[in-house]
Amino acid sequence: MMSVVQRILPRGLYGRAALILVVPIMIIQLVFSTEFIQRFYEDVTSQMTQGVAIDLDFLLDEIEASPSLAEARARVVPLATALEIELTLPAGPEAPTGDKRQRIDLSGDTIIATLRERLPSLVAVDLTGTNRLVTLRFDSRFGPVQAELTRRRMSAANPHQLIVLMVFTSILMTVVAYFFLRRQLRPITKLAEAAEEFGKGRAVSYKPRGAQEVRAAGRAFLDMRARIERQIEQRTLMLSGVSHDLRTPLTRMRLALSLMPEDAEVEALQADVTQMERMVDEFLAFVRGDAMEGSEPTDAVALVREVVERAGPQVALVSVEGVPEPVEMRPQAIVRALENLVSNARRFGKRVEVRLTFQDRSLRIQVEDDGPGIPPERRDEALRPFTRLDSSRDPNRGAGVGLGLSIASDIALSHGGALRLSKSETLGGLRVDLVIAR
Known part of the structure; x- marks a missing residue:
């Protein structure tokens, strides 16, 4: 039952709000229709009908007290x-012979019941x-x-006029409330979009708006984004210096x-x-991640x-x-990830196929x-970083240190996507899916 309700309920914030x-x-x-229309309205109708019944009862008594038809008339x-x-x-031949009312008549039953209760000759x-x-027919001693x-x-x-007015007013107030609600929910949507884009490695313009709590969350997000960007920048600058300091003695040794x-x-x-230089380059690429x-x-x-063209004829x-x-x-990052995947595939296979799906x-x-x-x-x-498999399939074998797939996975995650490993149905080897969010 709960699963059915969950499927029916809207998933978006606008729909739920x-x-x-x-x-x-x-x-x-x-509640208003039940309590007011069925009770209050019926009570008013009954009271008014009772007043009419008193008048009719008086006229019928006068007819019965008259000595002749002419005097009664x-x-x-x-x-x-x-x-x-x-x-x-x-009465003429057009006088009714049975009770009649419209199919949709909220007060018709109350009128008929009250008249029959107060007027036995009806x-x-x-x-x-x-x-x-309203046409009524009575029995008297003169016919x-x-x-x-x-x-x-x-x-x-x-x-019906009351119902129409109530429905129209409700629709009008719902529309007005929806526009106010939309104005309050739009800053939350903007904050979610800014957070999603930042998760994909894109910094979009965002200004906190809306209610006090939403503004506080927006300012906290901006502070967090600024700290992360500052830390990435500091790390990149530090790694640039480390890269230079490491390559200098290696160059002297090579010379x-x-x-x-x-x-x-x-x-x-x-x-x-040469192996040390490649290890340094691969480690720095993993830590830097082209952030x-x-x-x-x-x-x-x-x-x-x-x-693919640079990789050779087997790709x-x-x-x-x-x-x-x-x-x-980020094109350079995607190139690095794809080169790692193609390099691994070439190292352990004779044939490599690449496919794109938009x-x-x-x-x-x-x-x-x-x-x-x-x-x-x-x-x-x-x-996992620095993992080298002991089996015949080591994805980072050769000059690597176990970072090839880790670098590709990190780049995919920084683009809001993922790196998935599975078995190739067409070639029988490894299938790697690099997914990038659009």
């Missing part, structure tokens, strides 16, 4: 006219006359009697080794220096095709699905190979 606004109004209308008709009742004695009541005219009078004397104004006579020991030392690079609309197809761009459109991204809210770059793959139980482990 509108539901909170509309439901109380509907409940108030229902001469005596009662003027009295009925004074009471705004048109009396016909005896035969029929017709509430369907034109111009809200049937017909009485006609306006319904305004028996019931209050038509309740010194190049001046030494070549032998097996010197070649081994040169290989170690200071600005995002921009990028032709993803051209970017991927360029990486091919197989397909591009969806509508190719520029995607907001979806409504994301861009998917798929890299597949025909290598040994990674067991499902070790795929999460393969994404």
